[in-house]
Amino acid sequence: MMIPLSHAPISCGVAKLxxxxxxxxxxxxxxxxxxxGRFGIFGGRFVAETLMPLLLELDGAYKAxxxxxxxxxELDYYLKxxxxxxxxxxxxxxxxxxxxxxxxxxxxxxxNHTGSHKLNNVMGQILLARRMGRTRIxxxxxxxxxxxxxxxxxxLFGMKCAIYMxxxxxxxxxxxxxxMRLLGAEVVPVTAGAGTLKDAMNEAMRDWVTNxxxxxxxxxxxxxxxxxxxxxxxxxxxxxxxxxxQIMAAEGRLPDAIVAAIGGGSNAMGIFxxxxxxxxVKLIGVEAAGCGLDSGRTAASIERGKPxxxxxxxxxxxxxxxGQITEAHSISAGLDYPGVGPEHSWLSDIGRAEYVGATDQxxxxxxxxxTRTEGIIPALESAHAVAYAAKIAPDMGKDQxxxxxxxxxxxxxxxxxxxxxxxxx
Amino acid sequence: xxxxxxxxxxxxxxxRGALIPYVEACDPDYDTSLAILRGMPAxxxxxxxxxxxxxxxxxxxxxxxxxxLRGLKGGSTMKRVLEMVSAFxxxxxxxxxxxxxxxxxxEAYGPERFCVDARKAGVDGLIVVxxxxxxxxxxxxxxxxxGLDIIRLVAPTTPDDRLPVVFNGASxxxxxxxxxxxxxxxxxxxxxxxxxxxxxxxxxxxxxxxGFGIRTPELxxxxxxxxxxxxxxxxxxxxxxxxxxxxxxxTARTVPAVLDQLRGLADAVHAVSKTVS
Numbered sequence: 001m002m003i004p005l006s007h008a009p010i011s012c013g014v015a016k017l018x019x020x021x022x023x024x025x026x027x028x029x030x031x032x033x034x035x036x037g038r039f040g041i042f043g044g045r046f047v048a049e050t051l052m053p054l055l056l057e058l059d060g061a062y063k064a065x066x067x068x069x070x071x072x073x074e075l076d077y078y079l080k081x082x083x084x085x086x087x088x089x090x091x092x093x094x095x096x097x098x099x100x101x102x103x104x105x106x107x108x109x110x111x112n113h114t115g116s117h118k119l120n121n122v123m124g125q126i127l128l129a130r131r132m133g134r135t136r137i138x139x140x141x142x143x144x145x146x147x148x149x150x151x152x153x154x155x156l157f158g159m160k161c162a163i164y165m166x167x168x169x170x171x172x173x174x175x176x177x178x179x180m181r182l183l184g185a186e187v188v189p190v191t192a193g194a195g196t197l198k199d200a201m202n203e204a205m206r207d208w209v210t211n212x213x214x215x216x217x218x219x220x221x222x223x224x225x226x227x228x229x230x231x232x233x234x235x236x237x238x239x240x241x242x243x244x245x246q247i248m249a250a251e252g253r254l255p256d257a258i259v260a261a262i263g264g265g266s267n268a269m270g271i272f273x274x275x276x277x278x279x280x281v282k283l284i285g286v287e288a289a290g291c292g293l294d295s296g297r298t299a300a301s302i303e304r305g306k307p308x309x310x311x312x313x314x315x316x317x318x319x320x321x322x323g324q325i326t327e328a329h330s331i332s333a334g335l336d337y338p339g340v341g342p343e344h345s346w347l348s349d350i351g352r353a354e355y356v357g358a359t360d361q362x363x364x365x366x367x368x369x370x371t372r373t374e375g376i377i378p379a380l381e382s383a384h385a386v387a388y389a390a391k392i393a394p395d396m397g398k399d400q401x402x403x404x405x406x407x408x409x410x411x412x413x414x415x416x417x418x419x420x421x422x423x424x425x
Numbered sequence: 426x427x428x429x430x431x432x433x434x435x436x437x438x439x440x441r442g443a444l445i446p447y448v449e450a451c452d453p454d455y456d457t458s459l460a461i462l463r464g465m466p467a468x469x470x471x472x473x474x475x476x477x478x479x480x481x482x483x484x485x486x487x488x489x490x491x492x493x494l495r496g497l498k499g500g501s502t503m504k505r506v507l508e509m510v511s512a513f514x515x516x517x518x519x520x521x522x523x524x525x526x527x528x529x530x531x532e533a534y535g536p537e538r539f540c541v542d543a544r545k546a547g548v549d550g551l552i553v554v555x556x557x558x559x560x561x562x563x564x565x566x567x568x569x570x571x572g573l574d575i576i577r578l579v580a581p582t583t584p585d586d587r588l589p590v591v592f593n594g595a596s597x598x599x600x601x602x603x604x605x606x607x608x609x610x611x612x613x614x615x616x617x618x619x620x621x622x623x624x625x626x627x628x629x630x631x632x633x634x635x636g637f638g639i640r641t642p643e644l645x646x647x648x649x650x651x652x653x654x655x656x657x658x659x660x661x662x663x664x665x666x667x668x669x670x671x672x673x674x675x676t677a678r679t680v681p682a683v684l685d686q687l688r689g690l691a692d693a694v695h696a697v698s699k700t701v702s
Contacts (some may be wrong), residue, residue: 033485036559042557044560045557045559045560046528046555046556046557047555048484048554048555048557048580048602049557049577049578049579049580049582049583049591049602050484050555050578050580050581050582050583050602050605050606051582052558052559052582052583052587052663053580053582053584053587054582055608092478122582192490193480193481198481201483202481202482202483205484206483206484206485206486206607209484209607210605210606210607210610211605212582212605213605264569281458287661306533308529308532308533309527309528309529309532309555310529311483312555314532317529319529321533322503322530322533322534323479323500323503323529323530323531323532323533323534324479324480324497324529324530325480325481326480326528350537365441
């Protein structure tokens with residue numbers, strides 16, 4: 001059977017962030033954060049005084065870079081020729097037919113160099129770090145996707161690189177640990193706490209505070225103290241900017257829903273942000289429900305957390321009545337975090353985006369569905385988004401459109417999935 | 426005049442520097458930490474910092490991290506910390522108590538209720554590690570209303586033109602984080618301190634305490650030669666940790682070992698004669 005042309009992957013030039021994209025009007029939902037780095041009550045800069053002058057310097061350097069056309073030109077060059085942007089928007093024909101409802105498109109962020117959306121942000125920040133004269137990079141990583149992306153650009157630019165990774169995650173993401181070491185990074189296993197992303201974040205902050213003179217802290221998600229949530233979102237919003245152009249080219253209209261997985265929330269924020277002022281586009285963030293939202297073993301910070309302060313920002317957090325942070329749980333190391341980016345907390349409170357959960361089992365099922373129907377092995381993180389899209393698509397009309405952000409590829413997860421399927425590799 | 430201001434005024438007239446030891450609440454259990462707290466003034470503590478355990482102390486080194494986890498395991502909650510201060514106050518109405526901790530447990534308790542209850546328990550000042558001046562409005566009003574001092578941290582990275590921002594709203598004393606790093610690691614050199622102190626003195630009249638990396642009586646004495654007070658935390662916590670049994674429980678040696686070490690530190694600090702300016 002011939003595949004109609006309109007179903008072929010859409011390709012176009014690297015989308016440019018124009019002045020109107022970054023300078024939203026007063027009534028726009030895209031104008032945040034405010035001068036204090038707040039989105040409503042969320043965000044801020046809750047850090048030790050040692051770091052505060054560095055955040056102010058970073059904020060100034062980022063603003064200067066934004067205003068410098070040369071910075072944009074340099075970033076565009078690397079995004080196109082090194083990252084491999086734009087990523088295609090793929091019409092998932094077989095999955096659409098199997099689910100029998102809305103048309104499903106997939107934004108193919110897993111096709112970026114290093115296999116996830118993480119490189120979009122890392123490329124922006126490494127260029128900024130170079131402009132600031134820093135020679136050493138520290139980063140935290142959960143699944144290892146951000147760590148691999150960071151180690152990659154450090155190799156590319158010949159910079160020293162230390163990646164903090166929870167000891168539990170080092171164990172369950174061995175391929176990525178080896179990749180980072182091949183790339184020349186020092187991978188530091190963190191044994192504090194449950195040895196997951198939260199503990200890696202603490203340790204990366206301790207390294208930064210100790211080595212402030214030459215070190216740049218390259219945060220991997222839309223969390224942390226201001227300006228990180230804004231900066232990471234801006235660098236990731238290339239995903240949404242391209243999606244907008246591509247869906248207009250393919251369908252002549254905006255989608256009815258955009259579905260993305262949420263750990264810290266950078267892939268979701270990146271695809272949501274250019275659509276915040278289009279109320280007809282439903283934005284759905286899928287948190288990791290773990291063993292179930294009410295199982296006590298979950299990573300669904302927005303759905304089961306309360307506002308609080310951790311890692312430099314106020315946001316929804318999994319915590320006990322005394323304000324102690326509780327351990328998150330998810331099959332996916334990248335979503336195993338008890339917090340979420342502050343802009344998501346705000347979008348949830350004002351009702352602009354909807355936050356739902358997908359369980360470990362639902363993600364595993366969706367992982368296989370996506371693999372078998374589209375020949376795309378998604379990351380377990382992205383499988384959470386596929387799971388929820390698969391849940392709502394059958395009840396939507398055939399003329400409706402869902403875009404799923406396939407934020408990463410699943411090669412790194414095959415050991416975890418094999419174990420859950422009872423297969424010995 | 427607050428207990429903190431009164432204590433520093435007395436020390437000044439006596440020409441002495443202050444030793445500020447640290448005890449983590451409920452480390453490894455409520456009774457042991459209370460016994461240490463109660464023994465501290467007689468062992469030479471001029472002011473006392475009580476650590477409020479937090480699950481994610483991202484500005485602290487391994488020693489305080491472990492102490493915080495032992496404290497949480499030992500049943501620490503904000504309510505329990507305040508009970509401990511209340512119990513201490515029954516026998517000591519003079520020694521200032523400063524709570525040191527992170528924002529989230531305070532936010533979870535409710536900032537206004539926290540300040541009222543802390544004052545009622547006999548707390549005199551607050552050091553909130555992850556609350557820079559930019560975020561201080563969360564506590565400024567309630568703390569002032571309750572009469573609690575807000576002790577501000579200054580770091581080697583704080584530039585001169587930022588000092589007025591940091592000291593705006595500061596009271597009690599100023600805590601100089603003498604190194605860029607986490608607690609209990611490197612020690613600032615005499616040269617580094619000699620350079621740092623004049624620029625702080627120029628910007629504030631408040632007493633200045635030096636903390637981070639002060640491990641020995643000699644280092645503590647050096648600190649009070651340069652400043653007004655020395656904070657010792659990790660060294661005491663290491664001693665405490667070394668006395669615990671295999672299950673992490675306190676032994677008969679725990680309280681005396683910590684207080685003996687404190688006496689040695691206090692003797693060195695109090696031997697430094699500070700000329701009255």
